[in-house]
Amino acid sequence: MATSPPPMIVQVSKCLVKPSSCPNPAVNICHLTHWDLPLLSLNYIQKGLLFSNLPSAFSIESIIDRLMSSLSVALCHFYPLAGRLKTERVLDNNGKISGLQVSIDCKSQGAEFIYAIAPDVTISDVLAPSDDIPSFLQSFFPFNGAINHDGHTLPLLAIQLTKLSDGIFLACCFNHVVGDGTSYWHFFNAWAEIARSTKEGDFTISRPPVHDRWFIEEENPPIKLPFSDPEEYIERPNPPPLREKIFHFSSQSIAQLKAKANKECNTDVISSFQALSALIWRSVTRARCLPPDQKTSCLLSIQYRARLQPQLSPDYFGNSMSAAVASATVGELMAHGLGWAASLVHQSVTLHTDTAIREFVRKYHQKPVVYRLSGLKNSSLMIGSSPRFDMYGCDFGWGKAVALRSGIADKFGGKVTSYPGQEGGGSVDIEVCLLPESMASLEVDEEFMACVSPSQ
Known part of the structure; x- marks a missing residue:
């Protein structure tokens, strides 16, 4: 036996x-x-x-x-x-x-x-x-x-x-x-x-x-x-088989993305991460082969501590975050360039003012809800975590970590997790979760892969 x-x-x-x-x-x-x-x-x-x-x-x-x-x-x-x-x-x-x-x-x-x-x-x-x-x-x-x-x-x-x-x-x-x-x-x-x-x-x-x-x-x-x-209200996620992969973006590549997005919009307000988010949104949407009239959204996790007036302490221990949502049809997203998509992401972030946050809170007290992952459409992209978090600063006395990884929590086709690059300097690692056929298309997407840098 x-x-x-x-x-x-x-x-x-x-x-x-x-x-x-x-x-x-x-x-x-x-x-x-x-x-x-x-x-x-x-x-x-x-x-x-x-x-x-x-x-x-x-x-x-x-x-x-x-x-x-x-x-x-x-x-x-x-x-x-x-x-x-x-x-x-x-x-x-x-x-x-x-x-x-x-x-x-x-x-x-x-x-x-x-x-x-x-x-x-x-x-x-x-x-x-x-x-x-x-x-x-x-x-x-x-x-x-x-x-x-x-x-x-x-x-x-x-x-x-x-x-x-x-x-x-x-x-x-x-x-x-x-x-x-x-x-x-x-x-x-x-x-x-x-x-x-x-x-x-x-x-x-x-x-x-x-x-x-x-x-x-x-x-x-x-x-x-x-x-x-x-x-x-309890729902237990049961995602289909997914592929998960890390893509590295050097500080130079991200700087070029930011410059391109701002130049296309004739502005200087689009941030590095908003430009990167726009690239991922466009690339993943293209890899999914969605119909032109399909609505697609990019949900970007943002925190509220510094957005409130007066500001919350940066050391506030609890949740103080939500998602900025940029939306367009697939046809619109593909017909326009990086800067157009980045401007949508930027606009969605700027809407989260002190007044808007307090209005959301008032409405929540009137009608509380519990979120469900099943509410996200298959055409959506959710970008969580942040390269601004001091992840590699966790020094237990053994020296700097060589890498960061996440578990299966809240993973679905279209979940993106961002980390600072191990070498620092503004570099970013992006963990992408997609259905196998979509990941295969992303890996050969020319616009996306031209911006991906070799891993350090």
């Missing part, structure tokens, strides 16, 4: 890490806002850092001990991540359920820490610079398939350290209801700062999080979702 091959990834241990004995905040319940609640049916954020050839002085045992002890301290500062979600049913005067209120129960239930090994996997296997992202990478992330609502029973934060044959992969799975990408990387960098600190017992971090949840008016009560049961 033939035996099956051993699994590539083997889980060695799993435990809960709770906040250390630092002073606990006088907060038991953290109410969710109009930016948090819509995300209940989406996936956790999954991002990870790849480190190569650690110095021999760092044994895997010492790395695990340091990660767990520093995580315990980090959870003192970012205490919502150690909690669990809590839903309360609101009753009307007749005793019938009139809605649901969801909050974070901050009782230090703990975050999950997993140690796994992949002895036959190498750094080069993970990088695969000219190939698709390898499917085994999904096993480096915990909570695959979990949606944010699952934070009622699952930890709101899970860490997995996977030891490879010549390096390690450190993955962080973070409930999106607790915070956005800005908050995610704020936490990741603060944890790294604590881990590399040589001051024993010092709980100080350079950027303490601001936990006061932002409401349009202080007198607003906690938001009540218009459902009687969570099953009415």
